[in-house]
Amino acid sequence: MSPIETAETAPEPASKIDLPAHLGGGGGEIPSFDITLRVRRFDPETSAESTWEDFAMTMYGTDRVLDALHKVKWEQDGSLSFRRSCAHGVCGSDAMRINGRNRLACKTLLKDLDTSKPITVEPIKGLPVEKDLIVDMEPFFQSYREIMPFLINTGHEPAKERLQSAEERERFDDTTKCILCAACTSSCPVFWTDGQYFGPAAIVNAHRFIFDSRDDAGDLRLEILNDKEGVWRCRTTFNCSEACPRGIQVTQAIAEVKQAILSRKI
């Protein structure tokens, strides 16, 4: 008998520990509370205007805003539209404006919000709304593509990996955390006004390659960002740093790119 078959056929040994009833394993102990979810609805097929719609429900202390949206979609109104994919704060699909702040719905616990008042959920600002909480991300990704978010190395391709010291890696470590959720770009008042500005996310991703010792196109990217719609439109309002669900010091990264353009030193 092979070890694989053993694993498949042998029953799991019974637990040797008897849990007393008061410790239990049930979900009854999780505190529950009633909330009102106030969602900004928009359906271009029925009306050109967006409206608020309230949904009342009972949720638990372990639930996130995303769970509340799921509850609405699955049990109350199937027409509610929003993006989500991994639901664990990695894919960056469900950035939305919750109680006036840009957050990921999958990382915002309901118990951390004021549940005595309605919890407002709106699409992120500055990008065209397509339906309910779904916005057109194309302008955002257009800026992202323009800064060439890929390694450019003109030297010979090495037979083994491209070596880098721990210090060289540390230089751009913060900006590697970006998940392209657009929470920063859509929190920026400069981006709100006309949407021409590259936006914090594109600059963060440029920073990630500009300060990478393995990359040769830093000057090219600095030239792209040394545009009237580039880094100089940043007014250091720090909204992006506060919005970033990954804790990236976005304004710091933008300031470093500004300095690199001024001194032409990477």
Added chain:
Amino acid sequence: MWSWVGHRITGVVIFVFLLVHVLDTSLVRVSPEAYTAVIGAYKNPIMGLGEAALVAAIVFHAFNGLRIILIDFWKKGPKYQRHMLWSVLILWVVVMVPFLIRHLSIVFGGH
């Protein structure tokens, strides 16, 4: 974001003042009597409060301007921006309290 909004608003207020200020000061070239009449018209409590608001705007704009310069040119500026904002507000209060005591006592002192 609100420090940025405040900086914009105070900037516009200061700009409007400078515009009026250049106009009324240039009156002295036209006719010293007209200049004296206009400046005399400023001596009332409403203008006194306006002057207080103007100084408040200038003091905030000046200190916050220094903070923005530090954010842009000091390596640790972005990291300490919040501390610097509190420093700006504390300095603003420290400057404004003695100024307001003196200024308002002159404006409303009755003389």
